[in-house]
Amino acid sequence: NESTAEAPEAAPVQVIAHRGGAKLAPENTLAAIRQAVELGVDMIEIDVILSKDGEVIVIHDDKIDRTTDGEGIVKEMTLEEIRQYDAGSWFDARFAGEKVPTLDEVFEAIDGRTILLIEIKDGDEAYPGLEKKVVDAIHRFDAGDWVVVQSFNQKSVLRTREMDPSLITYYLMGKNFADFYEELASESTSSTPLPYNGIAVHFSGIDAERAKKVHDTGYKLLVWTVNEEEDMEKMMTAGVDGIITDRPDQLKQLMKE
Ligand code: G3P
Ligand code: CA
Numbered sequence: 001n002e003s004t005a006e007a008p009e010a011a012p013v014q015v016i017a018h019r020g021g022a023k024l025a026p027e028n029t030l031a032a033i034r035q036a037v038e039l040g041v042d043m044i045e046i047d048v049i050l051s052k053d054g055e056v057i058v059i060h061d062d063k064i065d066r067t068t069d070g071e072g073i074v075k076e077m078t079l080e081e082i083r084q085y086d087a088g089s090w091f092d093a094r095f096a097g098e099k100v101p102t103l104d105e106v107f108e109a110i111d112g113r114t115i116l117l118i119e120i121k122d123g124d125e126a127y128p129g130l131e132k133k134v135v136d137a138i139h140r141f142d143a144g145d146w147v148v149v150q151s152f153n154q155k156s157v158l159r160t161r162e163m164d165p166s167l168i169t170y171y172l173m174g175k176n177f178a179d180f181y182e183e184l185a186s187e188s189t190s191s192t193p194l195p196y197n198g199i200a201v202h203f204s205g206i207d208a209e210r211a212k213k214v215h216d217t218g219y220k221l222l223v224w225t226v227n228e229e230e231d232m233e234k235m236m237t238a239g240v241d242g243i244i245t246d247r248p249d250q251l252k253q254l255m256k257e
Contacts, residue, residue, distance in 0.1 A: 013241065013255065014243070015242075015248045016243060016248070017032070017044045017045060017245070017248040018244045020036050021039070021041070021044075021248050023227070024247070024248070025091065025095065026067065026090065026091035027091075028059055028087075029100075030099075030101050030109050031095050033110065034109060037109070039248055039249060040252070041248045043116070043242065044110065044116055045244055046103075046119065047060040047121050048119065048120060048130070049126075049130065051079045056104070057102060057103075058106055062121075062122075064087075067090065069086045075127065083099050086099075087100045103134065107137065112143070117147075117150060117170075118149050120156045120160070122156075123159070124159065131159045131163065135164050135167070138167065144167060148170060150170035150200055152172045158196075161195070161196065168197045170197060170198045170220070170222060171196045171198075171199050172224075173200070173202070173205075175202075177201045177205040181214075192218075194217070196219075197219070198220030199220075199222070200244065201221065201222070202223070202224060203223040203231055206221070206223050208239060211240055220242075221240045223235050223242075223243055225245060226244065226245050229254060236255075
């Protein structure tokens with residue numbers, strides 16, 4: 001008797017719009033976020049820090065210089081001051097008038113239609129109270145089911161998780177993944193419970209063997225920031241759970257082929 005069983009299909013990879021899809025629209029703006037929702041991505045990644053008056057601001061750099069037509073350090077400016085500036089024109093004239101958004105506005109714009117991946121930049125050490133404000137906002141919008149929180153600051157991830165253990169949290173890594181992986185590979189059994197749900201690693205550190213080890217340990221695995229088709233293919237073959245990219249349109253197209 002010949003077996004009729006078919007080879008299992010590769011699990012679909014989650015398409016994650018980096019900063020809302022930074023090559024398609026001005027990063028970390030509501031225009032980018034709306035476009036990513038339209039596109040039907042699985043997750044939208046944003047970065048958050050605090051303004052001088054304690055508002056959770058969606059921006060990558062600690063200054064507004066690169067992504068607006070103004071200048072200044074976010075934590076030394078009030079929300080009103082930050083709002084004076086245009087966060088869209090630098091990218092393309094058709095985005096003129098975009099403002100630097102608050103986390104609340106992003107929650108309103110997404111409203112559970114996709115998962116929001118919030119990257120806490122630096123955390124409490126640089127922005128006192130940031131984790132608490134992010135967790136409070138998640139609760140205020142009843143968004144626990146459609147939010148993931150990540151940070152390069154391990155303490156920030158742990159603090160967030162402690163404030164609400166039901167939240168999905170990821171530890172972000174760059175070059176330090178090499179040491180983290182060495183430790184994983186040398187452990188015969190995984191430490192339970194794991195301190196976070198997953199890790200998000202620079203894609204250069206990941207191949208199929210490593211992805212398997214990460215999964216065997218019990219972690220989910222995301223990779224950042226993958227913008228070349230060749231690398232997207234490599235990461236899909238490696239078996240990662242999600243790919244963070246500035247070109248979510250391209251990744252979606254590739255997945256159809
Ligand atoms: O989501 C991970 C990735 O965003 C980390 O790098 O500098 O773009 O925030 P960065
Ligand atoms: Ca980020």
